[in-house]
Amino acid sequence: MVATVTTASSHTPPVLSFGGALPNDASSQPVVHLDVDPFAMDFFADPHPTHEVLREAGPVVYLDKWNVYAVARYAEVHAVLNDPATFCSSRGVGLSDFAREKPWRPQSLILEADPPAHTRTRAVLNKVLSPAVMKQLRDGFAAAADAKVDELLERRSFDAVAYLAEAYPLSVFPDAMGLQKEGRENLLPYAGLVFNAFGPPNQLRQDAIERSAPHQAYVAAQCQRDNLAPGGFGACIHARVDTGDITADEAPLLVRSLLSAGLDTTVNGIGAAVYCLARYPQEFARLRSDLSLARNAFEEAVRYESPVQTFFRTTTRDVEISGCRVGEGEKVLMFLAAANRDPRRWADPERYDITRKTSGHVGFGSGIHMCVGQLVARLEGEVMLSALARKVASIEITGEVKRRYNNTLRGLESLPVTFTPA
Amino acid sequence: MPSITFIHHDDRAETVSANDGDSAMYTALLHGIDGITGECGGGAVCATCHVYVDDSWLGKVGAVGADEDELLEGVASERLPNSRLSCQIKITEALDGLVLRLPERQV
Ligand code: HEM
Numbered sequence: 001m002v003a004t005v006t007t008a009s010s011h012t013p014p015v016l017s018f019g020g021a022l023p024n025d026a027s028s029q030p031v032v033h034l035d036v037d038p039f040a041m042d043f044f045a046d047p048h049p050t051h052e053v054l055r056e057a058g059p060v061v062y063l064d065k066w067n068v069y070a071v072a073r074y075a076e077v078h079a080v081l082n083d084p085a086t087f088c089s090s091r092g093v094g095l096s097d098f099a100r101e102k103p104w105r106p107q108s109l110i111l112e113a114d115p116p117a118h119t120r121t122r123a124v125l126n127k128v129l130s131p132a133v134m135k136q137l138r139d140g141f142a143a144a145a146d147a148k149v150d151e152l153l154e155r156r157s158f159d160a161v162a163y164l165a166e167a168y169p170l171s172v173f174p175d176a177m178g179l180q181k182e183g184r185e186n187l188l189p190y191a192g193l194v195f196n197a198f199g200p201p202n203q204l205r206q207d208a209i210e211r212s213a214p215h216q217a218y219v220a221a222q223c224q225r226d227n228l229a230p231g232g233f234g235a236c237i238h239a240r241v242d243t244g245d246i247t248a249d250e251a252p253l254l255v256r257s258l259l260s261a262g263l264d265t266t267v268n269g270i271g272a273a274v275y276c277l278a279r280y281p282q283e284f285a286r287l288r289s290d291l292s293l294a295r296n297a298f299e300e301a302v303r304y305e306s307p308v309q310t311f312f313r314t315t316t317r318d319v320e321i322s323g324c325r326v327g328e329g330e331k332v333l334m335f336l337a338a339a340n341r342d343p344r345r346w347a348d349p350e351r352y353d354i355t356r357k358t359s360g361h362v363g364f365g366s367g368i369h370m371c372v373g374q375l376v377a378r379l380e381g382e383v384m385l386s387a388l389a390r391k392v393a394s395i396e397i398t399g400e401v402k403r404r405y406n407n408t409l410r411g412l413e414s415l416p417v418t419f420t421p422a
Numbered sequence: 423m424p425s426i427t428f429i430h431h432d433d434r435a436e437t438v439s440a441n442d443g444d445s446a447m448y449t450a451l452l453h454g455i456d457g458i459t460g461e462c463g464g465g466a467v468c469a470t471c472h473v474y475v476d477d478s479w480l481g482k483v484g485a486v487g488a489d490e491d492e493l494l495e496g497v498a499s500e501r502l503p504n505s506r507l508s509c510q511i512k513i514t515e516a517l518d519g520l521v522l523r524l525p526e527r528q529v
Pocket residue numbers: 089093110111112122129257258261262263265266268269270302306307308311336362363364365366368369370371372373374376377
């Protein structure tokens with residue numbers, strides 16, 4: 001029933017190979033060119049049919065609209081994610097190639113870095129967001145989720161995006177970071193900007209960058225040591241300056257990584273989970289009868305909706321991906337969302353199944369850059385779904401569901417629901 | 423192929439064969455062994471692949487690394503002297519017959 005866990009194993013030919021093929025070598029496969037814009041509004045409205053086209057066209061495709069190679073099948077996405085020496089991040093994980101274009105903001109020291117530089121900064125954030133730290137946060141995050149659901153049951157009918165998917169992470173994450181109370185309204189616009197900026201120079205990206213000055217100023221100030229409360233993730237990052245793991249110049253940029261990636265992602269992750277449970281009441285019923293499924297129900301929502309849809313890499317050398325030759329210095333777009341529904345890897349991929357063995361999905365990436373905040377995301381998701389399952393009998397969609405448009409993030413603008421108390 | 427025996431918290435034992443070079447965590451996932459979650463896919467981030475190594479094998483599975491040691495501080499069930507993260511145990515012929523006990527909870 002469940003597809004096998006796929007990585008390079010002895011009986012399947014390797015996805016990646018090097019050095020053999022010359023340009024136009026007869027042994028390499030032609031790459032299919034597609035006239036698809038995966039950053040257009042009509043694509044965002046319903047990406048799944050196009051994801052299927054991308055997957056079925058071949059193991060590698062070329063998108064003429066933006067002059068990039070792309071991979072949409074699980075095996076190829078997984079292989080690209082797991083070969084950072086060939087598919088680097090230091091030239092940017094968006095469309096813009098930092099070797100040719102100046103980044104729109106100072107380059108990230110973790111997301112947009114390669115080993116060995118990445119190894120050092122990653123070790124710092126791994127420690128700041130470790131399982132032991134999650135143990136300490138757990139009770140507080142769970143109590144906040146319970147309180148939020150109680151408040152929403154008083155309200156009965158509300159927009160689950162603003163009042164739940166945004167409100168819950170906003171009630172726990174900025175405090176966990178140690179941020180000041182003032183100015184937090186900048187956080188979501190800043191994250192929206194960051195994730196739009198990975199995309200091509202379309203209207204979404206241009207508008208976001210044009211309006212970015214106040215949000216950037218806010219974030220830059222919050223990343224400074226003096227503005228971060230003791231005990232929070234931010235202060236813990238700065239404390240690593242004292243131990244010599246990072247320099248005083250590096251600490252604010254690492255704080256910035258958490259402010260960029262730590263809030264909007266979980267908003268869309270929790271939004272995805274609530275949207276799934278509202279659409280598939282039988283799965284909500286299963287969750288209510290077995291609370292231990294809460295964590296996997298969130299994980300499956302991350303696979304199913306893939307809040308982070310795409311990331312890019314840049315090739316550092318000539319490579320063949322499943323027989324398709326890609327030269328050095330090329331951008332490769334990875335469709336995480338399409339990989340997460342690849343029927344080659346997943347049985348019944350279009351089904352939201354809270355008991356699915358989700359292990360191996362690439363919603364949090366894979367390999368050395370795999371989400372460093374995944375434990376924070378899962379903690380928030382798990383305690384929220386557990387609170388919903390204990391306290392709410394049914395979640396009914398009671399108005400028009402509106403999509404929010406972003407070059408990288410997938411989520412909703414509005415999800416009107418009514419809760420029935422358990 | 424080396425074989426590994428996983429003993430569940432309720433003493434149920436499952437013996438599976440592993441590919442040389444795979445991790446014990448990966449082997450468990452491949453065979454659908456409940457009781458190992460492996461949320462981070464072996465990235466040494468999540469500590470949900472916790473196992474207790476049978477005492478007779480402790481000397482053969484290698485030492486606990488510094489990062490692994492810190493991660494073990496965050497495991498959901500009690501950390502014992504024979505606690506390991508199974509994604510950090512690489513299976514070789516020398517580990518044929520390895521016995522790993524599974525903790526009560528991974529999260
Ligand atoms: C459901 C929520 C989330 C999703 C879907 C998500 C997704 C991802 C993905 C796909 C990557 C890989 C990027 C790459 O390979 O280039 C990533 C990396 C990262 N994430 Fe998350 N993320 C989430 C939550 C968080 C949270 C809560 C934080 C911070 C507390 C965070 C911080 C980061 C950082 C700093 C990186 C870069 C890691 C590196 O390059 O080594 N994320 N995330």
